[in-house]
Amino acid sequence: MYDVMVIGAGPAGCMTAKRLADAGYNVLLVERMKIPREKSCSGILIKKSINMIENEFGKIPDSVLCKPYISKGIIITNEENQTFKFESDSLNVWRSLFDEWLTLKAQNAGAELRQSTSAISCKEKQDHVSVKLHDGAIYEEKTRIVVACDGAGSIIKKNLFKNPNNHVFTYQTFCKGTINLDNNFFHAFLDPKISQYDAWFNVKDDFLIFGVGVKEPAKMKMYHSEFLSFLNSKFNAKIESCVKEEVGIMPNVIPGCPVNLGTGRILFAGEAANFLNPIGEGISSALASGYAAAEAVKSAYKTNNFNVKSLIDTYNYNILPEKEYMTRQWAILANMSSKFSYMK
Ligand SMILES: Cc1cc2nc3c(=O)[nH]c(=O)nc-3n(C[C@H](O)[C@H](O)[C@H](O)COP(=O)(O)OP(=O)(O)OC[C@H]3O[C@@H](n4cnc5c(N)ncnc54)[C@H](O)[C@@H]3O)c2cc1C
Numbered sequence: 001m002y003d004v005m006v007i008g009a010g011p012a013g014c015m016t017a018k019r020l021a022d023a024g025y026n027v028l029l030v031e032r033m034k035i036p037r038e039k040s041c042s043g044i045l046i047k048k049s050i051n052m053i054e055n056e057f058g059k060i061p062d063s064v065l066c067k068p069y070i071s072k073g074i075i076i077t078n079e080e081n082q083t084f085k086f087e088s089d090s091l092n093v094w095r096s097l098f099d100e101w102l103t104l105k106a107q108n109a110g111a112e113l114r115q116s117t118s119a120i121s122c123k124e125k126q127d128h129v130s131v132k133l134h135d136g137a138i139y140e141e142k143t144r145i146v147v148a149c150d151g152a153g154s155i156i157k158k159n160l161f162k163n164p165n166n167h168v169f170t171y172q173t174f175c176k177g178t179i180n181l182d183n184n185f186f187h188a189f190l191d192p193k194i195s196q197y198d199a200w201f202n203v204k205d206d207f208l209i210f211g212v213g214v215k216e217p218a219k220m221k222m223y224h225s226e227f228l229s230f231l232n233s234k235f236n237a238k239i240e241s242c243v244k245e246e247v248g249i250m251p252n253v254i255p256g257c258p259v260n261l262g263t264g265r266i267l268f269a270g271e272a273a274n275f276l277n278p279i280g281e282g283i284s285s286a287l288a289s290g291y292a293a294a295e296a297v298k299s300a301y302k303t304n305n306f307n308v309k310s311l312i313d314t315y316n317y318n319i320l321p322e323k324e325y326m327t328r329q330w331a332i333l334a335n336m337s338s339k340f341s342y343m344k
Pocket of ligand 1: 008011030031033037039040041042043045046117118119120149151170172248249269270276281282283284286
């Protein structure tokens, strides 16, 4: 019987696993992929993320960074062609290496890692949760608490609540070429002609990365091609070759920014709980919700007879500042863009 099973070794899962292992709990961290694994992401760590990471995990090693190491901020161009420049130094990381480092830190703290293992479902029993795992064979493990940090496509949430997750789909290509845009910034474009959500350009080492977010996956390549034509005409983008393409998903955040923190002994954190800030910034809220979930687990263990109800209540209370932050961020975007005015 584990004290806690954490499902998913992304930023939310590693934060939860590390904090609980540090506090002496018997933690199993289950990851469906072999680490290091790819995760479609622009890999920009904003100041808020850097602060949380350095407080908890220590200095971010140079080995996980890519060029330009420091991203100077974000430039958003709205549908009326107005630009908003937010200058704040961020770090540019490769997610595969960054998440591998986070996972190692959780292991060093004492969490047991089981990689290449998928969690399929969780069943809550009287005094524990029975989790079905798959690593080629299917078997069950018991744990007092589960923290599901299995990302936007959370199977655990889907199986528990039986309602389909609501997603934005992303498509990005890694290309060689040239463009007249400042590589030191992350550029986001909100014109509905080039994406149903947002379109972005950033640089990682030698790659120019062009991405679009869409609600209808069948249209992702069409929007991506519109975006490239737009960049060609406005910023003289010249693409010599594209070496990689990636499809990803993110939660589709709706007005009021509702989150799903879980039920009974099963908590959700990160994108599995629906945390995501505008322009696809989700690492900071994954870390913050992983932290808040871990603190809730600790306080539930400290109450007499293990108070299950206090688990969600405490998590809900701990996470309030993050929910407010997320709501404020979406309101800021809604004021900049008529496309997102529904988020006011
Ligand atoms: C194209 C794109 C660009 C983005 N750019 C940025 C950015 O620059 N900065 C930023 O802050 N955010 C960015 N985001 C958002 C960010 O990637 C996410 O918000 C963040 O990774 C969420 O962390 P998480 O820990 O909740 O989930 P994830 O990072 O998705 O981790 C979930 C983990 O769970 C594992 N898993 C899934 N299912 C199971 C299962 N059944 N059993 C076991 N393991 C499982 C997965 O393999 C994965 O390792 C971007 C997202 C996309 C799609």
